[in-house]
Amino acid sequence: xxxxxxxxxxxxxxxxxxxxxxxxxxxxxxxxxxxxxxxxxxxxxxxxxxxxxxxxxxxxxxxxxxxxxxxxxxxxxxxxxxxxxxxxxxxxxxxxxxxxxxxxxxxxxxxxxxxxxxxxxxxxxxxxxxxxxxxxxxxxxxxxxxxxxxxxxxxxxxxxxxxxxxxxxxxxxxxxxxxxxxxxxxxxxxxxxxxxxxxxxxxxxxxxxxxxxxxxxxxxxxxxxxxxxxxxxxxxxxxxxxxxxxxxxxxxxxxxxxxxxxxxxxxxxxxxxxxxxxxxxxxxxxxxxxxxxxxxxxxxxxxxxxxxxxxxxxxxxxxxxxxxxxxxxxxx
Amino acid sequence: xxxxxxxxxxxxxxxxxxxxxxxxxxxxxxxxxxxxxxxxxxxxxxxxxxxxxxxxxxxxxxxxxxxxxxxxxxxxxxxxxxxxxxxxxxxxxxxxxxxxxxxxxxxxxxxxxxxxxxxxxxxxxxxxxxxxxxxxxxxxxxxxxxxxxxxxxxxxxxxxxxxxxxxxxxxxxxxxxxxxxxxxxxxxxxxxxxxxxxxxxxxxxxxxxxxxxxxxxxxxxxxxxxxxxxxxxxxxxxxxxxxxxxxxxxxxxxxxxxxxxxxxxxxxxxxxxxxxxxxxxxxxxxxxxxxxxxxxxxxxxxxxxxxxxxxxxxxxxxxxxxxxxxxxxxxx
Numbered sequence: 291x292x293x294x295x296x297x298x299x300x301x302x303x304x305x306x307x308x309x310x311x312x313x314x315x316x317x318x319x320x321x322x323x324x325x326x327x328x329x330x331x332x333x334x335x336x337x338x339x340x341x342x343x344x345x346x347x348x349x350x351x352x353x354x355x356x357x358x359x360x361x362x363x364x365x366x367x368x369x370x371x372x373x374x375x376x377x378x379x380x381x382x383x384x385x386x387x388x389x390x391x392x393x394x395x396x397x398x399x400x401x402x403x404x405x406x407x408x409x410x411x412x413x414x415x416x417x418x419x420x421x422x423x424x425x426x427x428x429x430x431x432x433x434x435x436x437x438x439x440x441x442x443x444x445x446x447x448x449x450x451x452x453x454x455x456x457x458x459x460x461x462x463x464x465x466x467x468x469x470x471x472x473x474x475x476x477x478x479x480x481x482x483x484x485x486x487x488x489x490x491x492x493x494x495x496x497x498x499x500x501x502x503x504x505x506x507x508x509x510x511x512x513x514x515x516x517x518x519x520x521x522x523x524x525x526x527x528x529x530x531x532x533x534x535x536x537x538x539x540x541x542x543x544x545x546x547x548x549x550x551x552x553x554x555x556x557x558x559x560x561x562x563x564x565x566x567x568x569x570x571x572x573x574x575x576x577x578x579x580x581x582x583x584x585x586x587x588x589x590x591x592x593x594x595x596x597x598x599x600x601x602x603x604x605x606x607x608x609x610x611x612x613x614x615x616x617x618x619x620x621x622x
Numbered sequence: 623x624x625x626x627x628x629x630x631x632x633x634x635x636x637x638x639x640x641x642x643x644x645x646x647x648x649x650x651x652x653x654x655x656x657x658x659x660x661x662x663x664x665x666x667x668x669x670x671x672x673x674x675x676x677x678x679x680x681x682x683x684x685x686x687x688x689x690x691x692x693x694x695x696x697x698x699x700x701x702x703x704x705x706x707x708x709x710x711x712x713x714x715x716x717x718x719x720x721x722x723x724x725x726x727x728x729x730x731x732x733x734x735x736x737x738x739x740x741x742x743x744x745x746x747x748x749x750x751x752x753x754x755x756x757x758x759x760x761x762x763x764x765x766x767x768x769x770x771x772x773x774x775x776x777x778x779x780x781x782x783x784x785x786x787x788x789x790x791x792x793x794x795x796x797x798x799x800x801x802x803x804x805x806x807x808x809x810x811x812x813x814x815x816x817x818x819x820x821x822x823x824x825x826x827x828x829x830x831x832x833x834x835x836x837x838x839x840x841x842x843x844x845x846x847x848x849x850x851x852x853x854x855x856x857x858x859x860x861x862x863x864x865x866x867x868x869x870x871x872x873x874x875x876x877x878x879x880x881x882x883x884x885x886x887x888x889x890x891x892x893x894x895x896x897x898x899x900x901x902x903x904x905x906x907x908x909x910x911x912x913x914x915x916x917x918x919x920x921x922x923x924x925x926x927x928x929x930x931x932x933x934x935x936x937x938x939x940x941x942x943x944x945x946x947x948x949x950x951x952x953x954x
Contacts, residue, residue: 307944310937348842349813351945356817356831358938359930369820372766376813379770383777383805386748390741390785391868398859409722412744416718419748419774423755426767434704435758435767438711442751445715453722473715481681481708485688488701499688510680527730536723598691605642606690612639613683 311354314364318350321374325421330447336402336414340381343399349376371429378422385415409453417446434484441480448472457537475507501597506614509590513618515540516583519571531567546579587618643686646696650682653706657753662779668734668746672713675731681708703761710754717747741785749778766816773812780804789869807839833929838946841922845950847872848915851903863899878911919950
């Protein structure tokens with residue numbers, strides 16, 4: 291959790307026309323502040339930077355004033371939440387705009403892309419857009435949207451974490467499980483949980499399907515990471531060692547590193563050359579780390595099947611079990 | 623509307639484990655196909671490219687199979703729609719991933735960023751993510767989420783249109799109104815409409831607030847465009863003529879062009895140098911086009927106030943009217 295307060299150095303000044311709702315706009319500011327909090331500190335830091343840079347908060351004011359003019363109770367959490375969501379959607383588009391325009395400053399303050407680069411600005415925008423929908427989902431009560439928007443937030447956070455870890459073996463060792471849970475397993479778990487929600491299933495059933503999706507997603511991603519080392523480029527459509535070239539150190543490589551694979555001298559700029567990457571891939575196989583990674587993936591596939599033990603048998607359940615069994619054997 | 627069919631040259635082959643739901647996955651494919659349709663042809667073209675490149679459609683299968691295993695009716699439009707939304711969220715993240723990784727190929731097919739560049743890939747991802755939430759909103763019946771997600775889709779589409787128009791005066795002449803409606807007015811209209819929805823107001827009231835927001839948004843954007851020509855950099859935080867440097871030809875410039883301003887010889891690469899941009903800004907003021915653009919903005923501000931004529935008086939309504947009046951006089 292990070293503790294950035296919005297506009298730490300600025301007095302919030304609302305223009306005169308906002309007077310009927312000035313205190314409500316302060317509430318909106320608090321909602322924005324708590325919404326952009328994230329376990330991925332950088333997600334919060336970038337969001338806080340763009341919100342602290344100012345802005346007139348016209349969109350939240352439009353929501354609150356229009357609601358008031360129609361007779362709604364303007365300090366209801368639902369009104370405040372939706373007003374905050376509108377500002378998040380707007381700010382997400384500003385982050386992406388600044389990338390598109392390669393802008394250096396906005397409102398006299400450095401843009402996020404000038405400060406953190408394009409990659410993190412794109413992902414920061416995704417984080418805010420997904421958070422906006424997450425707020426909207428909360429406003430309507432729990433349902434499939436809550437589940438899927440939370441997954442979209444996790445995906446953006448993990449992609450940011452992955453970008454920050456780029457080129458650092460130690461960062462990948464510390465972050466690997468969190469990254470693959472967020473970038474792959476979270477959406478798959480959400481898909482399965484949505485199935486249970488659609489059937490109005492019990493909480494225990496919902497959790498069982500969520501567990502299936504999480505374990506399946508981890509097995510899927512480890513297999514994906516493995517295919518970067520042992521896959522057939524004609525099947526996968528990408529060269530061996532592409533992850534290494536992109537500064538990504540995934541499970542098979544991390545396991546080889548623990549077995550003593552001398553990666554450090556190869557990692558100068560944080561990324562490997564295509565030739566070094568291919569050489570490392572061969573070593574990862576030879577030292578047995580690729581095989582070990584496959585066993586870990588198979589273990590997760592087994593956990594996925596186990597998650598459904600209490601679920602009544604059906605063709606659908608059989609298909610989910612078959613899917614879990616086949617996923618670690620896939621070749622693309 | 624564009625008429626790209628998914629996988630025009632490929633047979634859709636579902637792996638064996640999908641057999642209980644193969645026909646449902648075909649339905650999901652049709653939903654994806656109709657969802658990515660867009661009046662902005664490029665939005666549809668890029669989406670169609672990434673979906674046609676293949677993919678195993680695992681996430682939709684997880685939704686449908688989990689729903690079936692819990693006893694839901696798996697061919698209900700709600701199930702199919704949510705399954706399609708999950709695939710859209712996934713594909714949006716792939717588009718942004720490929721930008722982040724500067725990847726040239728995925729699944730053996732050129733990536734969108736290799737084909738259309740980073741800008742359009744980022745915006746294409748935003749389009750798909752917003753469309754996903756739009757589908758989810760439809761699944762839950764009309765409400766604030768429907769309104770706001772539709773605005774997010776419009777924003778992404780218009781940003782794409784703007785990117786495509788970059789550097790071409792003729793394209794900006796043809797597209798200016800559509801661009802500013804989509805990128806600015808759509809979210810402001812949605813904010814106001816949400817206010818009415820939150821108050822459970824009548825359809826006519828909802829439309830009145832939507833109209834207010836649209837006209838207000840247009841007045842706001844024209845004023846923004848004008849500040850690029852006549853603003854004080856100390857107030858706006860950006861240099862005079864930044865839009866021209868970025869290849870954007872906005873209303874004041876388009877009006878000057880219609881009055882005979884000789885822009886064409888200046889536009890070599892599609893963007894103006896900072897010096898040429900400042901010179902053009904002076905000319906736009908001298909020929910009276912800046913003043914004319916301000917009148918157009920004021921006209922829209924008047925339309926915004928008129929939209930609320932039938933709404934009962936209140937402090938909130940008065941604030942909205944004051945906001946509309948002040949917006950064309952703002953200096954940042």
